[in-house]
Amino acid sequence: MKEIPQISEAEYEVMKVIWKYEPISTPEVVEKLSNKSDWKPNTIHTMLARLVKKRALHARKDGRVFIYTSLVENHEYVEQKSKSFLKQFFGGTLNSMVLNFIENDQLSNEDISELKKILSMRDKKGEK
Incomplete structure (x- = not known):
């Protein structure tokens, strides 16, 4: 199994939007997350940058915006978190x-x- 980056709960909310709508632009991510949270655009931009740095997302420049695609699949992340949870609380x-x-x-x-x-x-x- 490939190495899955550590993703915070807030970053996971961003990833769920990416997984659902990818490829997706920065303004689209901001719009979708602003509709369901009280996060400011700068907060969302920061989380996107962190996810790119962690290699959970790929960003490519398209004109004046970035387009994001996931480098980690949803099922891979859920599988890793499930195993980690079982190991931490129930001996695996x-x-x-x-x-x-x-x-x-x-x-x-x-x-x-x-x-x-x-x-x-x-x-x-x-x-x-």
Whole structure:
């Protein structure tokens, strides 16, 4: 697996916009993030520059604006963060996390039914 840069929660919000709309220009990123947050344009510009420096984004100049594309795919980032979370809080095992949720009554009957359905579908896939 390739090295995934460390991305802050705020930077992740920027990345979600990039992933959804790429390739996307600076003004478009600012517009979309301004609609859903109270960030100033300079804050957004700073986060874009940081993400380029971290090699999470590629920026190319197009006239007077930059066009951004991701260098990290959404699923890669989510996979890395999920593994990191499991390792940090549950010794790296998914069953420890699920057991914790069950023991602390964090899973509803609907959640448990959904998990059973997912596992059943996975078993059927493996039989083929």
